[in-house]
Amino acid sequence: MTRQQHPAEVLGRHALSRRGFIRTAAQAGVAMGLASAVSACGDSGGGSGGAVTLQLWDTDTRPERTANLKKLISMFEAKNPGIRINYLGLPTDQYMQKINTAIATRSTPDLLTPKASDLAALVAQNALAPLDERLKKAGLEQQISEQMLKSSRAAAPDGKLYLTPTTSLADVIYYRADWFKEAGLKAPATWADFDAAASRLTDASSGRFGYTLRGGNGFFGQLVQMVYPRAGVSTFFREDGSSTLDDPAVIAACEKYVALFGKQTARSDLTADFKTMVAQFGNGGAAMLSHSIGSYPNHVAALGAEKVGAVAPFPGPDNQVLTGWMTTGFAMFQKSEHQEEAWKFLAYTMEPEGNSFWAQKSGYLPGNKTVAKEKWVTENAAMKAALDAAAKPGVVTLEQPYYLPEFSSITVTDLLPEWQKVLQGSLTPHDFLTAAAAALTTAKRKYDKEHG
């Protein structure tokens, strides 16, 4: 790649005459193109000395995470001298498009970090390799949290394990600890506390709001997080396969959530996606924000650890419902030519050494039960909040039906305009949820029919 500096030197050296400029530019362009083509040929040979090289595509490219992942890879490589892993980072909004193109053109890599919500599409295309057998043979099944194993399997349409239960996210509500203190408020522990704090900390005349509500792209996760625990409803579908979105308790909780909009939140939250919300919270525009434990480092970077508090969504009328416990891990492609080596890496991310490093650095809940007992786990405020909630008696985890092929298109694309109508006041939460429930029920029944 060093040859590529060449054209810049060419440009710099000559005092540019007018006609000379074009000629120089032409030479520079050709030289650069050639240089890169040459280096492209040079690299693709790869894999020196009989070592196997695996390609890993990562779907979350925050620079700190990238650095941690590269460290994890080098730790793995040190233990497995015959295996090398090439990292490739793909941006959040485009990675599925890249992966779909790769599947269609048979140019998939070996390893991937899919989200649970991507599994339906990937498994439908027969792209990923099932891992159940290998997990059992490696004796890892007993080492992994049952809850996370179950959740990982539940995300696939056929109930098999494709995504390693390496780590898990969990929903939390972030709050400005310093503002709470100033106002003499304790950390919120009930929904009543939350409502009171949201009102108390709203001062529209100085541009401070009690909460920032996700009205735009990706709203559904926050809606579930703020509504289901409050309603105390712990499943997405009833026994008969109908959606619980139209449950009276869910509707009532949703009405309270919607009531925050425009009063305890900025009116501009109507189109707010995560970027907008995080800009507001990080710059002193909002006192509380719902998201997952994954964004904790980001808030700390913006505000400082002492100003960021975290609590799990509060208990409902008679139980504590956990939301957002979504496994995040690694998967390998069916078409990988190095299945054994790829599995070795997947296993490494679940074994104590790799799991401990990766979970701690990512700020995610570790899947390995031994690692979960390590001291650092409770040092991260967001993680501690999630674990404290999970330790309560009678706690239930709400699983979102990622296995439904239509789940993503219904909740992301189809419902967004309707949701914004609710916030604008032209559609009632009742009508919105009834229609949404009907769409999900149809999808679920279709799925049940196809899968017996």
Added chain:
Amino acid sequence: MSSTTAEPVRRPPAARRPTGSRAGHAYLLIAPAVVLVLVFLFYPVLSVFWESLRHHNLTRPLDDGFAGLDNYRALLADEVFWRSLRFTAQWVFVEVGLQFVFGLALALVLNRTFVGRGLARALAFSPWAVSGILTTTIWILLYNPTTGIGHYLASMGIGEYGTSLLSEPGTTFWALVIAELWKGIPFFAILILADLQSVPLELYEAANVDGAGPLRRFSSVTWPHIRKAVVIATLLRAVWEFNNVDLLYTMTAGGPAGSTTTLPLYVAQTAIHDQDFGYGSALTVTAFLLLTFASMVYLRISNGDSKEGK
């Protein structure tokens, strides 16, 4: 270009032609362009047409198969399609119209001689160089009630905290238009500025001698000269604005309540997010046909209203 597309091939008088012009030369000159397009675009375009006749949803491989005109029938009954079509027309018309008007004005200003012209030109053109992903983020931060201009205005007592042009009823559209204008005006300005350079100066002199005012000079000398380039540039720009998805998707995701969803944004949601290629392709082909029709009409009209071409 405008005259050549719509006009029947009419040989110009021999005297106007450089000697020795043969069709063979012309084919040689356009060969690189033709080869590139044939090799790299012929098959992809064809495949979009083919996909539009199939059921092809990546999340439902069991339903794959030939669909005939099913996708097109579904499209005619699709309310979102019709609504997005109306909005697309509004978006393209307003956006390109304003880009052109302001771009022209900017070019005329920057064509004058004044101290600091080089710097002013470089600055005025700089938004064109800002990448799409950054443009949208800058404007999101600018419109954000906490990090944006609104916050500072509100602290001076202008406007209200917690509001944003992006999400107030009635202003969303204009907020998007402004953000896109920021990047689009420089395009027209550079183009027109370059074109202005070939206006023969003595035409202005002659106009001055005739005592023509500024407006007359513009309409009788400048405009006829740059007209052709403007016609084609507005057309291409309109096509680009038509297909511009990133800005709308990132800033409003087509909202609030679907009010800023263009047809291509709907395609992106259908084919790229929801992974329904069949229906997405049918929408794309429909857009293709509409654009072809609209371009032909546009070229016919803009060619007809003045025949001083070559």
Added chain:
Amino acid sequence: MSLATRDDVGQAPAPAAPPTRRHAARKRRRSMGDRLMLWLPLTLFLLFTLVPLYWMVLFAFRPTGSTALVPWPITLENFSRVWEGSGFGVYFRNSIAVAVASLVVSTVIGMLGGYALARLTFPGKNVFLVIMLCTQFIPGAMMLIPLFQIFNGLYLTNSLWSLIIADTVFHLPLSLVLMAGFIRNVPVTLEEAAQVDGCGRIRAFCAVVLPLLKPGIVAVGSFAFISAWNNFLFAIMFISSQDRFTVPVGLSYLLGEFGSDFGALAAGGLIAVAPVVVLFAYVQRFLVQGLSAGAVKG
């Protein structure tokens, strides 16, 4: 609209004379109204342009979490985070290679085809133009799989050439059509005169048309450069190794569902914009009136 005219009409330089600053040579003084017509719109435009750019500067130079309106105290932490942390240096070099090569290829092909369109008549001209236009009607995002297959078949995936070619192909119609327009605006009589003097068509073109085409080359070239510089989708789709990604990909890394580093993004954005602005500040001097009285009478 007096802006359309130049103050120094009649003071035009000799043909091919280097563009010089001529404020000094101005004959008559500008009237108040005339000056207002210059500075008022100019100020408004620059304000509109600069406020968003200033926001980028603000986020780039102030510490994360600060809400000051002036980036003071200045911090360079965002820049070092971007430059060192995300491999920006490599992306930068790749982007320059792709953009410069696209500029050259687009301009040359545009000039060849543009000349044919402007000066020659040939059967199929209209068909050619319509096809060129139609290539713009389908967004690249809908054709990624077949495009990938073609590049793969030519062993071009994962090479910067795939980006150079794809950017050029999608930009070709604009280059061609604009170039044709610019060439058409050079009076054909000049070329004929040179040919009468015994030059071949190619020499006549180089000697007479090319110098007058500079503004057009600057416009077409800068469009091609910038569209390649900023292309994001092709880079993501056709490249599968980290050290061959381009700047827009590097920028996109900073925005995600679990965190958005606006400071780093703004810093990266400034780094990405700076060379283009500097380059344009240099080449804009070719955007001056080239056609003077002498040239036309030729």
